[in-house]
Amino acid sequence: MKDLERRVKDLEARVLSLENFPVEDEGVAKKNKKQSIREFLADRDLEGDTKKTLAISYFFELVENNGFFNTDDLKSSFKKAKYTIPTNINDRINMNLKQGFIMENDEKKDGKKTWVLTDTGEKEVETNLGKKNE
Numbered sequence: 001m002k003d004l005e006r007r008v009k010d011l012e013a014r015v016l017s018l019e020n021f022p023v024e025d026e027g028v029a030k031k032n033k034k035q036s037i038r039e040f041l042a043d044r045d046l047e048g049d050t051k052k053t054l055a056i057s058y059f060f061e062l063v064e065n066n067g068f069f070n071t072d073d074l075k076s077s078f079k080k081a082k083y084t085i086p087t088n089i090n091d092r093i094n095m096n097l098k099q100g101f102i103m104e105n106d107e108k109k110d111g112k113k114t115w116v117l118t119d120t121g122e123k124e125v126e127t128n129l130g131k132k133n134e
Contacts, residue, residue, distance in 0.1 A: 002107060013065035037081045044129050051129060052083060053092040054101055058125040061117055068105045070112040
């Protein structure tokens with residue numbers, strides 16, 4: 001059942017990306033350049049590793065359509081963003097967990113515990129950690 005859910009999620013992500021293909025006047029499809037994680041984070045009001053971890057989780061799960069994440073995913077994303085990886089990333093995850101922004105996922109990835117954003121966590125990034133200029 002989980003495999004089926006994952007396949008549906010992947011198909012939905014593919015459809016969404018195809019729907020976002022703009023068409024030029026000549027009828028040739030032109031793909032928009034994707035926003036990098038560094039650009040995404042630079043637009044946000046992020047103070048402290050807990051907020052950075054939440055925003056990076058949002059980017060990894062929702063912008064890149066990965067579904068769920070583990071500590072290795074977050075560490076890799078911190079590196080891609082050229083941010084210093086928190087000394088204890090599990091502590092940052094747990095801080096977000098206590099605030100109701102992240103919850104534990106049932107599946108494991110590479111033998112490690114995984115997490116997903118809650119609806120509250122998504123809204124936190126979209127509203128309270130929204131773009132700086134808004």
